[in-house]
Amino acid sequence: MNRWIRELSVLGVLALLLAYLAWRAPAFFQLQPLLSLLAREAPSLVVACGVAMVILVRQIDISVGSQFSVCSVVAGVLAAAGWPLAAVVPVALLAGGSLGLVNGLLVAWLGLPSIVVTLATLVALRQGLNLVRQGEFVNLPERIQWLGLPQAQGQWLLITGAVALLALLAWGLRHLAVGRWVYAVGSDAEAARLAGIRPRVVTLATFVLMGALTGIAAVMNVVQSPQVQPLTGSGLELKAIAAAVVGGVAISGGRGTLWGVLAGLLLLACISPAMVHLRIDAYWEKAIQGLIILAAVMVEGVRQRRNHGR
Amino acid sequence: MDAESTRVSTPTVARASTWRRWLLRYEVLLLAVLVVEWLLFYHFGTTTNRRGVTVGFGTLDRQFDILRHSCEIGLLALALTPVILTGGIDLSVGSLLGLCAVVFGGLTHVLGLPLPVAAVVTLLVGAAAGGINAGLICQLRLPPLIVTLGTYSLFRGLAEAFTRGSVTYSDFPASFLTLGQGRWAGIPVQAWVFLIVAVGVWVWVHRTFSGRAFRVIGFSPEGARYAGVGVRGQLTAAYVAAGVIAALAALVYSSRLGQAKADAGLGYELFAITAVVLGGTSIFGGRGTVTGTLLGVAAIAVLKNGLATLPVVMRMNAAEELAGLLTGALLLAALAAGKLAERWRRSSAG
Amino acid sequence: MPLRFVASLLLVSLGASLGWGAADSKLMVALLPKSKGNAYFISCKAGSERAARDLGVELLFDGPVDSNAAKQNEIVENWITLGVDVIAVAAENREGISTALRKARSQGIQVVTFDADAMPDARSFFVNQATPQGIGEALMDEAARLCGGEGEFAIICATLTAGNQREWQREIERRRQDRYPGMKLVGVRPCDDLKDRAQSEATALMSAHPKLRLIMAICSPAVPGAAEAVKQAGKKGAVRVVGLGLPNENRRYVKEGVTDTVILWKTEDLGYLTVQAAVALARGELKPGASSFKAGSLGEFRVEGDNILLGKPFLFTRENIDQFDF
Numbered sequence: 005m006n007r008w009i010r011e012l013s014v015l016g017v018l019a020l021l022l023a024y025l026a027w028r029a030p031a032f033f034q035l036q037p038l039l040s041l042l043a044r045e046a047p048s049l050v051v052a053c054g055v056a057m058v059i060l061v062r063q064i065d066i067s068v069g070s071q072f073s074v075c076s077v078v079a080g081v082l083a084a085a086g087w088p089l090a091a092v093v094p095v096a097l098l099a100g101g102s103l104g105l106v107n108g109l110l111v112a113w114l115g116l117p118s119i120v121v122t123l124a125t126l127v128a129l130r131q132g133l134n135l136v137r138q139g140e141f142v143n144l145p146e147r148i149q150w151l152g153l154p155q156a157q158g159q160w161l162l163i164t165g166a167v168a169l170l171a172l173l174a175w176g177l178r179h180l181a182v183g184r185w186v187y188a189v190g191s192d193a194e195a196a197r198l199a200g201i202r203p204r205v206v207t208l209a210t211f212v213l214m215g216a217l218t219g220i221a222a223v224m225n226v227v228q229s230p231q232v233q234p235l236t237g238s239g240l241e242l243k244a245i246a247a248a249v250v251g252g253v254a255i256s257g258g259r260g261t262l263w264g265v266l267a268g269l270l271l272l273a274c275i276s277p278a279m280v281h282l283r284i285d286a287y288w289e290k291a292i293q294g295l296i297i298l299a300a301v302m303v304e305g306v307r308q309r310r311n312h313g314r
Numbered sequence: 315m316d317a318e319s320t321r322v323s324t325p326t327v328a329r330a331s332t333w334r335r336w337l338l339r340y341e342v343l344l345l346a347v348l349v350v351e352w353l354l355f356y357h358f359g360t361t362t363n364r365r366g367v368t369v370g371f372g373t374l375d376r377q378f379d380i381l382r383h384s385c386e387i388g389l390l391a392l393a394l395t396p397v398i399l400t401g402g403i404d405l406s407v408g409s410l411l412g413l414c415a416v417v418f419g420g421l422t423h424v425l426g427l428p429l430p431v432a433a434v435v436t437l438l439v440g441a442a443a444g445g446i447n448a449g450l451i452c453q454l455r456l457p458p459l460i461v462t463l464g465t466y467s468l469f470r471g472l473a474e475a476f477t478r479g480s481v482t483y484s485d486f487p488a489s490f491l492t493l494g495q496g497r498w499a500g501i502p503v504q505a506w507v508f509l510i511v512a513v514g515v516w517v518w519v520h521r522t523f524s525g526r527a528f529r530v531i532g533f534s535p536e537g538a539r540y541a542g543v544g545v546r547g548q549l550t551a552a553y554v555a556a557g558v559i560a561a562l563a564a565l566v567y568s569s570r571l572g573q574a575k576a577d578a579g580l581g582y583e584l585f586a587i588t589a590v591v592l593g594g595t596s597i598f599g600g601r602g603t604v605t606g607t608l609l610g611v612a613a614i615a616v617l618k619n620g621l622a623t624l625p626v627v628m629r630m631n632a633a634e635e636l637a638g639l640l641t642g643a644l645l646l647a648a649l650a651a652g653k654l655a656e657r658w659r660r661s662s663a664g
Numbered sequence: 665m666p667l668r669f670v671a672s673l674l675l676v677s678l679g680a681s682l683g684w685g686a687a688d689s690k691l692m693v694a695l696l697p698k699s700k701g702n703a704y705f706i707s708c709k710a711g712s713e714r715a716a717r718d719l720g721v722e723l724l725f726d727g728p729v730d731s732n733a734a735k736q737n738e739i740v741e742n743w744i745t746l747g748v749d750v751i752a753v754a755a756e757n758r759e760g761i762s763t764a765l766r767k768a769r770s771q772g773i774q775v776v777t778f779d780a781d782a783m784p785d786a787r788s789f790f791v792n793q794a795t796p797q798g799i800g801e802a803l804m805d806e807a808a809r810l811c812g813g814e815g816e817f818a819i820i821c822a823t824l825t826a827g828n829q830r831e832w833q834r835e836i837e838r839r840r841q842d843r844y845p846g847m848k849l850v851g852v853r854p855c856d857d858l859k860d861r862a863q864s865e866a867t868a869l870m871s872a873h874p875k876l877r878l879i880m881a882i883c884s885p886a887v888p889g890a891a892e893a894v895k896q897a898g899k900k901g902a903v904r905v906v907g908l909g910l911p912n913e914n915r916r917y918v919k920e921g922v923t924d925t926v927i928l929w930k931t932e933d934l935g936y937l938t939v940q941a942a943v944a945l946a947r948g949e950l951k952p953g954a955s956s957f958k959a960g961s962l963g964e965f966r967v968e969g970d971n972i973l974l975g976k977p978f979l980f981t982r983e984n985i986d987q988f989d990f
Contacts, residue, residue, distance in 0.1 A: 126584075141912075235885075281868070281872040294464045301461065623746065
């Protein structure tokens with residue numbers, strides 16, 4: 005029980021918010037809008053899982069938003085050129101994976117600080133995309149949307165797909181040797197090395213995996229509307245990092261679970277629609293988001309202090 | 315690189331190799347990059363227009379413009395240098411700039427306070443905001459990245475909430491506009507402000523006990539505690555100073571544009587961090603110089619403004635995108651070069 | 665070593681003085697949009713390029729990627745030092761940009777504004793396509809027409825801080841109070857110029873306000889975003905969509921009947937007219953006090969005071985949208 009306290013406390017806050025909504029604004033709980041909300045957050049969830057794993061190995065990636073845009077535009081352009089979806093998905097995956105590889109090589113092999121490397125790629129990729137597309141939309145063919153399924157089925161498929169992916173990753177982190185390596189490298193790279201793990205390989209693999217997940221997420225976003233805006237995904241890095249941190253992933257590495265990330269993302273995703281339902285002016289939104297992030301980490305800080313005190 | 319080289323050098327090192335060491339120092343390399351950049355832009359970015367006037371990069375006006383446009387980001391970079399030296403970070407400085415601009419606008423326009431009073435109160439608000447960061451980081455021992463990610467959102471949010479997003483304070487008196495648009499002794503006024511802050515931060519970081527304490531904390535907070543450094547006090551000072559300097563940058567910004575609005579300084583934190591890191595300060599703390607930060611700011615400012623004066627780039631209409639791309643590339647190249655130089659030095663020493 | 669350095673410095677300065685120089689004597693016109701990635705200004709650019717070709721002048725078209733007042737100032741100051749002949753600006757911040765524009769005029773550079781005006785003393789003419797009042801009235805009139813004069817509606821804007829967005833909202837509200845007291849504004853949500861976020865916001869608005877009759881999207885990415893949300897909610901026809909946008913981005917929704925009306929000035933004409941006026945001003949053909957102005961292939965335009973009027977906004981609907989491609 006104590007192991008899951010962090011995840012449960014986030015779920016508790018989420019439950020409180022939902023209970024308040026049920027009391028003040030029951031209209032929040034309608035099937036179609038909720039389904040739509042969750043489907044729209046499904047790509048963010050996949051990205052947040054990737055970012056959380058990078059944080060678990062004690063690195064960070066702030067270039068995900070730009071990676072997401074690049075993958076979306078690549079997927080969109082190919083789909084618009086008449087490629088079948090079965091061919092678009094692997095290419096997007098590959099594009100994301102190779103962007104992750106670049107970050108990973110710079111971080112793992114050259115030993116450069118990840119926050120700076122990904123700061124550079126954040127700016128370079130975003131501006132490069134601006135240079136190429138000049139903000140122009142990509143119009144997609146009709147058959148791409150919802151993978152050719154009816155809308156509700158498509159939404160369910162995306163949501164279950166994202167959660168299944170998360171479950172798979174969470175299971176792997178817990179029960180596979182590779183998963184434990186991630187935690188080991190994140191807690192203490194030197195000790196991990198002495199135990200026969202190769203921290204560099206693990207770090208590199210995590211970055212590549214994150215890129216690939218971003219590629220998948222980009223496709224999951226592209227299939228939800230008939231147009232791709234090159235600006236899509238800007239600011240996603242902050243959302244993903246915030247979700248991971250609110251969900252209890254320690255920024256110092258080695259601690260946290262993907263289920264916590266799910267809880268954190270759900271909480272953050274509900275704020276904006278909740279404010280619409282509660283008739284709160286949009287001007288307060290950023291301030292409230294900031295307060296929630298601070299509150300979540302303060303809980304963590306107080307808890308740690310108490311534990312240290314004992 | 316500074317601490318590194320001083321630790322390695324011993325009295326027995328021959329004179330010639332001291333020379334080489336000096337040349338291989340990061341700041342010197344960065345200075346060389348800056349000079350090359352400057353000469354290239356001077357060469358390709360200066361033209362005579364059809365009125366027979368020399369225009370472009372090589373003119374004094376242009377150089378002053380670069381100073382004026384990079385002053386706020388330069389101030390934020392100075393503010394961040396001590397913070398990053400301690401191994402911390404402050405993502406909230408750009409948002410705080412926005413909040414302070416709005417506060418200043420509100421104090422002068424809504425409450426009608428006289429300018430000097432409003433300016434002082436604004437600086438105090440900056441200090442208080444820095445104090446919030448410091449309190450969460452030192453008292454609750456929370457990671458700075460996360461705390462300031464939260465306040466990044468919070469400060470910008472408060473700025474938007476105060477103004478309901480829409481209010482723009484303008485019509486500042488001419489005496490205030492001098493700060494951002496006027497000249498003193500032939501040089502833009504904010505350049506003097508920047509100079510004073512730069513000298514102040516340099517002395518603080520390189521000539522006082524605090525400066526050494528920042529580095530020690532950056533190397534090892536635990537070790538600093540054992541060495542008798544008041545870690546909490548020093549960290550608080552660094553974050554509060556960052557808040558005050560961000561507030562000062564807000565005054566300069568409002569004066570330069572003649573307006574104060576909730577979106578002031580949006581995204582500036584990324585530029586400032588880039589400049590500090592390009593200047594050779596380690597993002598993990600413990601290592602770095604104010605001189606490096608100044609060179610980093612200059613390298614980025616010259617690149618950004620210089621590109622915009624190149625006729626080729628102008629005809630491409632893509633100065634901002636190219637500057638972004640090249641800044642990213644320059645940052646990566648500088649980091650990689652620093653890393654390789656360090657490895658090379660180690661292997662030649664061992 | 666120092667000698668060689670000085671020598672190379674000398675060489676460089678020599679090169680600079682010979683350098684690029686006054687190679688071409690074409691008139692140089694520089695156009696500054698609020699944000700160059702915005703489809704609205706992209707189509708402005710197409711028109712301005714056509715005018716530049718017609719007139720044989722060189723055209724620079726650069727602006728911030730996002731709407732950013734500080735960057736606009738920097739670009740103008742770059743152009744001043746480059747020594748262009750005319751600058752045409754769509755001002756993001758009226759007071760902020762005026763300082764830079766006055767400086768340009770003091771150095772003999774002609775200044776006109778288009779799309780959004782600066783202070784009157786900072787420019788010679790304003791090519792006025794879209795007074796905020798015009799936009800507000802057109803949007804509100806169309807919304808009221810679609811709703812039959814009463815019902816709830818909501819607005820999706822770009823950001824809470826963008827100047828033009830605020831001004832349009834004020835005009836929309838004024839028109840509503842004057843003419844359509846039966847219409848009720850129930851929410852204003854920002855979308856950060858992101859289509860995806862506009863879609864989420866529209867979804868939330870529809871579920872929070874079951875009686876919502878219409879969504880008004882006043883930044884161009886928000887129009888297709890809102891339309892997609894209405895379509896996915898199965899509320900086509902029940903919740904109407906109007907907005908400011910471009911035909912190409914909205915064509916499929918207009919043809920499906922999800923989006924009723926897309927309102928826009930003929931932005932290509934705006935770009936064309938702006939460059940025509942700028943060049944005429946620089947060549948001394950257009951002088952203060954003129955009462956009309958002939959702009960190449962577009963013909964005569966009325967001049968009122970120092971405003972050159974482009975005329976009424978254009979409503980793209982199902983019937984006419986296929987005649988346009990931009």
